Amino acid sequence: MAGDFKISVDGREVTAHEGETILQVLRREEVETPTLCYHDNLTPAKACRACVVELKGSRALVASCERKAEAGMEIQTESERVVNARRGVFELLLSQNDTETAPNLVAQAQRIGADPEHYSGLRYERPLYDDNPLFVRDYEKCILCYRCVEACGVDAQNTFALTVSGRGFEAGIAAGWGETMPDSACVFCGNCVAVCPTGAIMDRREHQMRVQGRYDESQMQVTQTTCSYCGVGCQLELHVDQRTNEIVKVTSPETHPVTFGFLCVKGRYGYSFTEAGRE
Amino acid sequence: MSEQVLLRRRGKVAPHLKDYIESGGLEGLRRAREMGPEAVCRLVTESGLNGRGGAAFPTGRKWDAVRSQPEPTHYVVLNSDESEPGTFKDRALIDSDPFLVMEGLLIAAYATQSERIFLYVRGEYAPQTRLLWDCAEELAAGGHLKGLGPNGSDVAVELRRGGGAYICGEETALFRSIEGYRGEPMSKPPFPTVQGLFRKPTVVNNVETVANVPDILTRGADWYKSRGTARSSGTKLYSISGHVARPDVYELPFGAKLSDLLELAGAGNGKPLEAVLLGGAAGTFVFPRDFDVELSYEGAAARGATLGSGAVIAFAEGTNLWQVAERLGRFFAHESCGQCVPCRVGTQRQYEILHELAGGAGGARERALLRSLSQVMTDASICGLGQTASTAVRSLLDAEAQGALAG
Amino acid sequence: MELEASIRARVREIIASRPGKDRAQLLEVLHEVQGAFQSVPRVAAEEIEREMGVPVTDTYGVVTFYDLLTDKPTGRTVLRICEDVTCHLHGSSELVAAAERSLGPEGEPSADGSISWTRCACLGLCDQAPAAHLGGEPLAPCTPAFVEKAGARHV
Numbered sequence: 001m002a003g004d005f006k007i008s009v010d011g012r013e014v015t016a017h018e019g020e021t022i023l024q025v026l027r028r029e030e031v032e033t034p035t036l037c038y039h040d041n042l043t044p045a046k047a048c049r050a051c052v053v054e055l056k057g058s059r060a061l062v063a064s065c066e067r068k069a070e071a072g073m074e075i076q077t078e079s080e081r082v083v084n085a086r087r088g089v090f091e092l093l094l095s096q097n098d099t100e101t102a103p104n105l106v107a108q109a110q111r112i113g114a115d116p117e118h119y120s121g122l123r124y125e126r127p128l129y130d131d132n133p134l135f136v137r138d139y140e141k142c143i144l145c146y147r148c149v150e151a152c153g154v155d156a157q158n159t160f161a162l163t164v165s166g167r168g169f170e171a172g173i174a175a176g177w178g179e180t181m182p183d184s185a186c187v188f189c190g191n192c193v194a195v196c197p198t199g200a201i202m203d204r205r206e207h208q209m210r211v212q213g214r215y216d217e218s219q220m221q222v223t224q225t226t227c228s229y230c231g232v233g234c235q236l237e238l239h240v241d242q243r244t245n246e247i248v249k250v251t252s253p254e255t256h257p258v259t260f261g262f263l264c265v266k267g268r269y270g271y272s273f274t275e276a277g278r279e
Numbered sequence: 280m281s282e283q284v285l286l287r288r289r290g291k292v293a294p295h296l297k298d299y300i301e302s303g304g305l306e307g308l309r310r311a312r313e314m315g316p317e318a319v320c321r322l323v324t325e326s327g328l329n330g331r332g333g334a335a336f337p338t339g340r341k342w343d344a345v346r347s348q349p350e351p352t353h354y355v356v357l358n359s360d361e362s363e364p365g366t367f368k369d370r371a372l373i374d375s376d377p378f379l380v381m382e383g384l385l386i387a388a389y390a391t392q393s394e395r396i397f398l399y400v401r402g403e404y405a406p407q408t409r410l411l412w413d414c415a416e417e418l419a420a421g422g423h424l425k426g427l428g429p430n431g432s433d434v435a436v437e438l439r440r441g442g443g444a445y446i447c448g449e450e451t452a453l454f455r456s457i458e459g460y461r462g463e464p465m466s467k468p469p470f471p472t473v474q475g476l477f478r479k480p481t482v483v484n485n486v487e488t489v490a491n492v493p494d495i496l497t498r499g500a501d502w503y504k505s506r507g508t509a510r511s512s513g514t515k516l517y518s519i520s521g522h523v524a525r526p527d528v529y530e531l532p533f534g535a536k537l538s539d540l541l542e543l544a545g546a547g548n549g550k551p552l553e554a555v556l557l558g559g560a561a562g563t564f565v566f567p568r569d570f571d572v573e574l575s576y577e578g579a580a581a582r583g584a585t586l587g588s589g590a591v592i593a594f595a596e597g598t599n600l601w602q603v604a605e606r607l608g609r610f611f612a613h614e615s616c617g618q619c620v621p622c623r624v625g626t627q628r629q630y631e632i633l634h635e636l637a638g639g640a641g642g643a644r645e646r647a648l649l650r651s652l653s654q655v656m657t658d659a660s661i662c663g664l665g666q667t668a669s670t671a672v673r674s675l676l677d678a679e680a681q682g683a684l685a686g
Numbered sequence: 687m688e689l690e691a692s693i694r695a696r697v698r699e700i701i702a703s704r705p706g707k708d709r710a711q712l713l714e715v716l717h718e719v720q721g722a723f724q725s726v727p728r729v730a731a732e733e734i735e736r737e738m739g740v741p742v743t744d745t746y747g748v749v750t751f752y753d754l755l756t757d758k759p760t761g762r763t764v765l766r767i768c769e770d771v772t773c774h775l776h777g778s779s780e781l782v783a784a785a786e787r788s789l790g791p792e793g794e795p796s797a798d799g800s801i802s803w804t805r806c807a808c809l810g811l812c813d814q815a816p817a818a819h820l821g822g823e824p825l826a827p828c829t830p831a832f833v834e835k836a837g838a839r840h841v
Contacts, residue, residue, distance in 0.1 A: 046466055047619050049659040060666055061658045066466055081658050085621070088655030092624035119624075119648070121631040144617065163747035164461065164617070167444070169627040171617025177728040177746045178757065184743065364770040364808040371813075402717070402754045403809050405822050437705075440717055442752025445807060459712030459740065461751040477710075520772040520812035527813050556771070592771055592812070606771045610807060616751075 005071035010078055022064035022075060023051055031077055034086055034108045036093075037145035038065040039195055041260045042155045045146035050089050050108070054079045061085055083112070090114035096124055098140040101199025101210070105143070126172065131180035134269050135193050136207040139172055141200035148173060148192035148201060156262045161186040173200075190268040194251060194261055203249040209241075219243050227267040234259045234267050247271050284506070284514050285490050286530045289375035294410055296417040299378040305423065307493030311386045312426075314496075316346055319390040323492065325500035327512030332358055332448070332485035333558075333587045334663075335511075335576050338492075341482055344472035345391040348480040351429060353393040356476060356483045357384055358453060359400040359407070362445040363559035364610055365590035368516035369486035371528040373407040376490070377414045383489030385418070386496060388434045389427040391482050396434060399453055401441040412438055445614035449662050450475070450483040452616065463618045464662035485588075487516050507533035511575035515589055519544040522552070522595035533575040537591075541570065546593045553594045554678075558587025560607050561667035563674035564600065566683045583674070600684065604672050605630070605637035611668040622665030625656040629669060646676055690729050696722055697733040707738045712748065716755050724760045724795075753806060761795040761802035765836060766819040767828070769805045772812035776827070781816055784830035788837025801836065 003018030009031060016025045021044070026033045036048040044066040052061035056074035061081060076082060090109040093099075094116040099106050109116070129137040144164065152162040161184040165174035176184025193201045202210075209215035220239050227234040235258065237251045250268050254261035283289070292298045299305070311319045324339025345353050357380070361369040373380055388396050398415065400408045415436045418424060427434040444462050446452045452462040454476045475481025491513055495503045504512045511533035517540055520526040524545025531540060537557070546552055557565045557572075563584045565572060572582045579586045594603065608630035615626045632649055635641040653669035660666045678684055700718040704711040712734070719730045731745040749755045767773075767781045785803045786792070795802045811817035814826035820836070 046661065049619050049621055049661075052659050060660070063466065063661075081654075084651070085655050085659035088625075088652070089620050089659060092620055092628065092655070095628065096624050119628050119652075121628050143620070144623065160741035160743055163741075163743040165747050165750040166617065167751055168612055168615040168617045168623060171623060174743070174746060174750075176743050177731060178750070185741065361810055362808060365772055365812050366808075367810040367812055370810050401810070402752075403819060403822075406824070439713060441754075442713055442716070442748075443754035443806075444752050456713060457710060459709035459748070460744075461747050518812065520815060521775055526772075526815075560771075592775075594775070598775070603771055606769075606774055610770055613807060 005069075007069050007071070007073040007075060009075050016069035016071075020069050022053060022055075022062070022067050022069050022073070025069050026053075026064060026077065032111075033064060033077065034090075034112060035065060036105060036108075036143060036197060037147065039147050039197075041254055041262075042147055042150045042195065045150065047144065047146055048089060048093075050086055052082060052085050053077050054082050087112050087114050091116070091118040093143055095119035095121060097143055097198070098124070098138070099198070101141060101202065102143075102197065105198060122169070129175075129180065130204070132182050132186075132188070132204075134188050134204055134265075135181075135190060135201055136204050137173075137175075137181075137201050138207075139200055141198045142173055143198055143200075144171060144173070145197055147195040147197065151191040151195045151262070156260075157187070157189055157191050159185055159187050159189070162192060188265045188269065189263060190265070191262045194263070194268075205248050209248065215248075216241075216243075220248065227263070229266040229270065232258060234263055236263070236267060238271070247274060281531060281535075282506075282514075283530050284494060285372060285379070285487065285516060286375055286528070288379070289371075292376070294377050294414065296378065296414070296421055303497075304378055304493075305382055307496035308382050308385050308389075308423065310496040311389055316390045316392055317343075319386065319496070320346055322500055323390070323495055326495045326503040327500075327507075327510075328488065328491050328495060328503070329511065329576065330485055331487035331491075331515070331588070333363075333561075333585075335586075338484065338488055341472060341484075342387060342390045345393070345480045345482045348473065350480055352479045353391050353429070354395050354397065354476045354479055354481045355384060355388045355391060355393045356397045356399055356450075356453065356457070356481060357486065357489065358448060358450065358483050359398065359404070359411070359486045360441045360445075360448040360453065361404075361486070361588070362401055362441075362448055362614075363561070363588050363590055364607070365520055365556065365559050365592045366518050366588045367520075368518045368528045368589055370404060370407055371518075372486055372490055372516065373404075373410055377407075377410040378418075379490045379493060380486055381411065381414045381418055383492035384484070385423065385427055385434065386492050387482060387484060387489055391480075392429045393482070394428045394432065394434060396436045397439055397457055397476065398436065399439045399441060399447070399457060402443050403441075408438070408440060444616075445610075446616045446662075446664055449664060452662070453483065454481070461616070463616045464664075466661060508573070508575045508577065510577045515574065515586070517574075517589045517591055519546075519591040519593065521555075521592040522547055522550075522598070523593050524548050531574065534578070535574050536570070537565065537572045537574055538570045540574065540591065541593065544591075544593070547595055551596045553596045553598045554600060555594065556590070556592040556603070556671060558585040559590040560610050561585075561663070561670050562587045562590065563671055564678060566678055568683065585670075599637065600675055601633065602637040604675055605633040607671050608633040611664070615664060615668070619659070619661045619665065621656045621659040622661070622668065625652055625660070625665065626668050628652060629656070629672065633672065646679075649673075649676060693723065693727060693729050694733045697730045698737060701734070701737045709738065709740055712738065712740055712745070713752075716745070716749060716752075720755050724762055724764075725756045725758060727757075758793070759795055759799075760793070760804075761800055763801045763821045764819075765789065765801060765803040765825075765833070766806040766809070767803065767833075768807070768809045768811070768815075768817045770808040773808075773816040776815035778816040780830045781818065781828055781833055784833040785837075788834045803833075
C-alpha cells in the first residue's frame with residue numbers, strides 16, 4: 001500500500017502505515033503494551049509512561065502512544081530498560097494511589113510483575129468530593145492521566161470545567177477555580193466519568209452502591225438502545241442491576257461513530273423517568 | 280586572572296547605549312549586517328560556539344536550521360530563566376553588560392531572519408529585567424532594530440517574566456509558558472528549530488551563549504577558537520559558591536582545571552574540601568581526587584561529570600553530603616511539573632529516601648532503591664528535569680561505593 | 687460588590703495595556719494582577735475569561751503552577767527565603783526560624799495584611815547567601831535580625 005513502510009520491532013520486521021503511532025503498530029502486531037493514560041479518542045497525554053519503548057538512537061525511552069512510526073525505526077519492547085521502566089511506573093503508582101476501583105491498572109501491574117511494596121512513602125491524601133447529584137470525585141484514585149481534562153476541553157466537550165492544578169506531587173485535577181462541580185462551568189455531561197481509567201470520577205449511583213457493598217459487576221446486564229431525547233442518534237448502553245432491574249449507569253461504546261463514547265447530560269443521566277411509579 | 284572577554288565591561292561601563300557604543304559595542308551587529316544571515320550562521324558554526332545553558336548544542340547549526348526552514352515566521356527566545364541551584368552567571372552577565380546580551384540577540388534574530396525576540400527572564404530577576412528592557416528600548420529608539428527581520432522588516436522585542444518555575448528553563452516548557460499555559464514540557468521531536476514557539480521555527484539561546492556572539496563577529500572564528508580546547512571553544516562563566524572565600528562569577532577559557540577555579544575563589548577558606556557539586560542540581564559530585572578535571576565539555580565527560588551551566592558549589596571537609604543530596608531531592612520534588620509518573624512520583628520518593636539517609640537512617644536497601652528509581656526516572660521521564668533529577672545522587676552513591684566519602 | 691467591581695475594572699485596564707488580548711499575554715497579565723491584589727482572585731479570572739477567552743479553570747491551572755502567582759491572599763509585601771543548597775550551608779534555617787518567630791506561619795498574611803513570608807527555591811543569589819527577596823527585590827545576605835525587624839515593623 002502507498003505510504004507503507006517497514007520498522008523493526010524486537011528484531012522482527014513489520015509493516016507500518018503512514019501517520020500511525022508506534023503503539024498502533026504494536027497493537028496490530030499483537031505486541032502486548034501496557035497503557036494507562038492512552039485513550040483511543042483523546043489526544044495522547046504521554047503522561048503515564050507505561051507504554052514506553054526503546055528506540056534506537058534515542059537517549060531516553062519514548063512513549064509509543066504519541067510517537068509516530070517512521071521508516072527504519074528499530075524498536076525494542078522487551079529490553080531490560082523497557083521492562084524496568086514499565087515496572088517502575090506501576091510500582092510508583094501503586095505506592096501513591098488507592099487502586100480499589102482500577103482493576104485494569106492492577107491487572108496490568110500484576111502481568112508485568114510490579115511489586116506493590118517496592119516503594120513506600122507519602123500516599124495521596126485527598127478529600128472526596130461528593131458535591132453534586134450525578135458523580136463523585138475521589139482523587140486518591142487519580143493517576144493524573146489528563147483524560148478528563150482533555151474530554152472536558154477541546155477533545156470532546158469544549159466546556160473547560162476541569163484543569164490540572166498545582167505542581168509535582170501536589171498536582172491534581174481541579175474543577176473551575178478549585179471549587180465544587182456546580183460552581184464550575186460543568187454541564188454534567190459525565191464524559192469525564194466515561195474516560196476515567198481508575199474510577200476516580202464515578203457515577204454517584206455506582207459509588208453509593210459500592211459504599212453500601214451492593215455493587216456486583218456480575219449482576220450487571222448491559223442493554224443497548226438509542227437515546228430518545230433528540231435526533232442525533234447516540235447509542236446508549238444501559239447498565240442494569242438484574243437484582244433490582246434498576247439502571248446503575250449509562251455509557252456509550254467508544255467505537256460508536258456518532259458518540260465515540262461521549263454523551264450529553266440527558267443521554268447519560270436523564271433516565272429517572274424509567275423508574276417513575278416505582279416504590 | 281586570565282583575560283576577561285564576556286565580563287570585560289564589568290563595573291566599568293554604565294548601561295547606556297552611548298557608553299556601550301564608545302567602548303566598541305554594536306560593531307558585531309554592523310559586521311553581521313554586512314555579511315548577511317547565511318554567512319553569519321556559517322561564521323558562528325565555524326567558531327565552535329556551543330550553547331551555555333547546559334546542553335552544549337552547536338549554536339551556529341541551530342541558527343542555520345531555523346534560518347533555512349521553509350516556514351517564513353521565525354522567533355528568537357532569550358532563555359534567561361536561570362534557576363539551577365548554584366547558578367547566577369546570567370544574572371551577573373546582565374548586570375555587567377546588558378547591551379552585549381542584547382547585541383548578541385539582535386545578531387541571532389538577523390541570522391535566523393526572525394520577526395520577533397522574546398526575552399524570557401525569570402520572575403525573580405526584577406533588576407535584570409529592568410536592565411534588559413531599558414536596553415531594548417534604547418536600542419529600538421536608536422533605530423538598531425530596523426531592517427533586521429525577514430525581508431528587511433524591523434524586528435520586535437517582547438518581554439515575558441517567568442512565573443517562578445525551574446521547569447520553564449526547559450525549552451518546550453518555556454514555549455508553553457510564553458503561550459500562556461502551565462509550563463509542562465512537550466515531547467521532542469518535533470524540535471524547536473522546526474516547531475517551537477507558536478509551532479514556528481524557534482531558536483532558544485542562553486544569555487551567556489548570545490553574549491559570545493558579538494566578539495565572534497568582530498574578531499572572527501579563529502580568534503574565538505584560539506581560546507579553549509579543541510572541542511570547547513572560547514571562555515566559560517562559572518558561578519562558584521558554598522564554602523569559598525570569594526563566591527562570584529569567574530570567566531576562564533575552556534581547558535582550565537577545576538583546581539584553578541577553586542583556587543581563584545579561595546575554596547575551603549584554608550580548609551580542605553570534602554567535594555564540589557559541579558554543574559548544578561542536575562550535575563555530579565566531584566571529589567578531591569578529580570579536582571584536576573579539565574573544565575571543558577569533553578574533559579568533564581571523561582570523568583563522568585558534566586559542566587552543566589557552570590555552577591560549582593564547594594563543600595568543606597566534614598559536610599554531610601547526604602544532607603546536601605536531600606536538599607537537591609527536595610528541590611526536584613518541588614520543581615517537577617507533575618506531568619509524568621516517573622518524575623512526579625519518582626522525585627517525591629527520591630526525596631523521601633534521601634531524607635532518611637540524611638538523618639543517618641537507611642542502609643543498603645535504601646541505596647539499592649535509589650539506584651533502581653534513578654534508572655526509571657532517567658529512562659522514562661518526558662524531559663530533562665526527570666531524566667537528570669537523580670544524576671547527583673547517583674554520583675554520590677558511586678563515590679560512596681568506591682570509598683571516596685569521608686565518615 | 688464594590689470591591690469586586692473595582693477588581694474587574696483594574697483587570698480590564700491591565701489587559702488593555704497589553705499589546706493584544708491573545709492567550710500569550712496571560713502570564714504578564716497575571717503578574718500585574720498579582721502585583722495589584724497580592725493574589726489572583728476568581729473575579730479576575732472571570733474578567734480574563736470575558737476579555738481574553740481564557741477559561742477560568744485554565745487560569746486556575748496556570749496560577750497554581752507558578753510559585754510567584756497565588757490564588758490565596760499574601761501580604762502586601764512578601765518575604766521569600768531561599769532554602770536551597772548554598773543558602774542552607776550559610777544558615778537559611780536560622781532565617782526560617784526567625785520568620786516563624788516574628789512573622790507567624792508560612793504563607794499567612796500578618797494581621798494588618800502588610801507582610802507574609804514563604805520559603806522558596808534558589809533565587810540565583812548564591813554568591814550573597816543566605817539570600818531572600820523582599821517585595822520582589824533582592825535582600826542578600828539576609829540576617830535573622832533583619833527578618834525580625836521586618837516582623838516588628840509589619841506585624
